Amino acid sequence: DTEVTQTPKHLVMGMTNKKSLKCEQHMGHRAMYWYKQKAKKPPELMFVYSYEKLSINESVPSRFSPECPNSSLLNLHLHALQPEDSALYLCASSQAGTTNYGYTFGSGTRLTVV
Amino acid sequence: GENVEQHPSTLSVQEGDSAVIKCTYSDSASNYFPWYKQELGKGPQLIIDIRSNVGEKKDQRIAVTLNKTAKHFSLHITETQPEDSAVYFCAASIGAGSYQLTFGKGTKLSVIP
Numbered sequence: 508d509t510e511v512t513q514t515p516k517h518l519v520m521g522m523t524n525k526k527s528l529k530c531e532q533h534m535g536h537r538a539m540y541w542y543k544q545k546a547k548k549p550p551e552l553m554f555v556y557s558y559e560k561l562s563i564n565e566s567v568p569s570r571f572s573p574e575c576p577n578s579s580l581l582n583l584h585l586h587a588l589q590p591e592d593s594a595l596y597l598c599a600s601s602q603a604g605t606t607n608y609g610y611t612f613g614s615g616t617r618l619t620v621v
Numbered sequence: 622g623e624n625v626e627q628h629p630s631t632l633s634v635q636e637g638d639s640a641v642i643k644c645t646y647s648d649s650a651s652n653y654f655p656w657y658k659q660e661l662g663k664g665p666q667l668i669i670d671i672r673s674n675v676g677e678k679k680d681q682r683i684a685v686t687l688n689k690t691a692k693h694f695s696l697h698i699t700e701t702q703p704e705d706s707a708v709y710f711c712a713a714s715i716g717a718g719s720y721q722l723t724f725g726k727g728t729k730l731s732v733i734p
Contacts, residue, residue: 511664538720549710549724550665563720597664601720609655610722612664 509534511613513598519619522588528616530581530598537603538562539581540610541573544595550612556581557603588620623648625713627725634701635733642728644711645693651713654687654694655722659708668709669696701732 511532520526530539538557542550555563556575570592572584581598595617599610624647634640646654652673657665671678671685671694678685682701687694698705711725 513664540720547727549727552721555720557720599664609667609670610665612657612666614662614664617662 509611511598511600511611513596513613513616515616516614517617517619519621520585520588521621522590524588525584525586527585528583528596528598528618530583530613531579532600532611533579534600534611535578536600536611537578538601539575540599540601541571541581541583542597542599542612544597544615550597554583585618588618590620593618593620623651623713623715623721623723625711625723625725627711627728629728630726631729631731633731633733636701636703638701640696640698640701640705640730640732642696642709642711642730643693644695644713644725645691646713646723647692648713648715649689649692650715651723653714654685655712655714656683656685656696657710657712657724659710659727661707665710698730701730703732703734706730706732 514529541553544550553567554573559575570587574582595615597615598613601610627644655670658668659665682699684697708727708729710727712722714722
């Protein structure tokens with residue numbers, strides 16, 4: 508299995524809602540990432556988990572809350588989002604301790620905040 | 622920190638022609654350079670990568686070259702096909718121990734049948 512699976516593919520939520528994005532990989536990768544991508548822009552790093560521990564938080568607002576329940580799963584909990592948070596949210600994974608083997612990205616969750 | 626410049630931002634070629642996308646990086650410590658292809662509605666897909674101890678790497682119609690002295694690397698696609706149409710991102714990393722990939726701003730490639 509060489510895939511990163513993200514669910515849901517599309518999500519529309521109100522500014523008062525609470526929702527979660529899910530990501531799963533079975534490649535044995537011990538580093539997992541959340542990226543945010545706006546239209547016509549490159550992905551922007553949000554969070555990095557290494558061996559299930561939060562390693563990097565790129566000053567992301569607290570309305571985004573990541574969680575790594577085990578080495579195969581990564582969640583992103585969303586609460587009280589703003590319309591400007593609408594974007595494609597990408598999960599990725601890689602071998603831990605190095606980026607020398609590139610990332611495997613999922614297909615993303617297209618989030619619309621209304 | 623690292624800065625990656627990518628050119629051109631858009632590129633149109635006739636089917637069968639070659640396409641070249643160029644990137645420059647600022648941090649001489651960077652030693653890993655992947656290229657990603659992103660089709661509409663999908664996540665980026667790694668298509669080829671190169672490490673700083675190699676000057677060129679080829680995989681069928683795709684090749685990447687690296688000039689460490691000039692701090693630039695390029696993606697070459699030969700015999701382009703309509704399915705090559707996508708946005709291509711270059712990236713750079715200092716490699717081991719780093720989780721940071723710095724992306725270029727992307728090139729939208731259109732292959733005209």
